[in-house]
Amino acid sequence: MIDSIFRLSESIRYVAVYRNGQLRSKSRTGLSGASSSESDRYEELLVNPALLKLASQRGNIDCGGLDYLVxxxxxxxxxxxxxEWGHVSVCIEPDxxxxxxxxxxxxxxxxxGPC
Structure with a gap:
């Protein structure tokens, strides 16, 4: 899945798939302004799951759910x-x-497959 997402756009810098507690990720080389791989790991294990939980709970109250976060x-x-098994996270160029x-x-x- 990671390689096929990279093929979607040259503007994709990084792809992570957090599936059933297992993290897989890949970055393009030679990026300016890239975060460290250790920082990316904590974002996928802690930050993104927490943001998704908060936004999903709010969305489910009276907003029609949550489709995605940017x-x-x-x-x-x-x-x-x-x-249903975690999340897909993609870093995209600022322009x-x-x-x-x-x-x-x-x-x-x-x-x-179902995401």
Whole structure:
């Protein structure tokens, strides 16, 4: 799944799949403004699951649920897609269109199996 997501856009910097407690990730080489791999690991294990939990609970009250999250950090966007088994997280260049790329990611996940 990671390699097929990278093929969606040159603007994708990093892809992580957190599936049933197992984290797999991959980054493009030679990126400027990239976070460290250790920082990325904690984001996937702690930050993104917590953000998804909070946003999902709020969304389920009276907003129709949660489809995805987009976080705008100073150096990039982070697109986070909740799944029944964890999440898919994709770092996107700051000059790209994260919603359009996120829609491509969701379609790719549907092709490769339920996300």
């Amino acid at each position: 976080v705008r950090y100073g150096n990039f966007f982070q697109f986070v897609l909740p799944t 790209a269109e994260p919603i359009r790329i996120g829609e491509l990611i969701m379609l790719q996940c549907l092709r490769e």
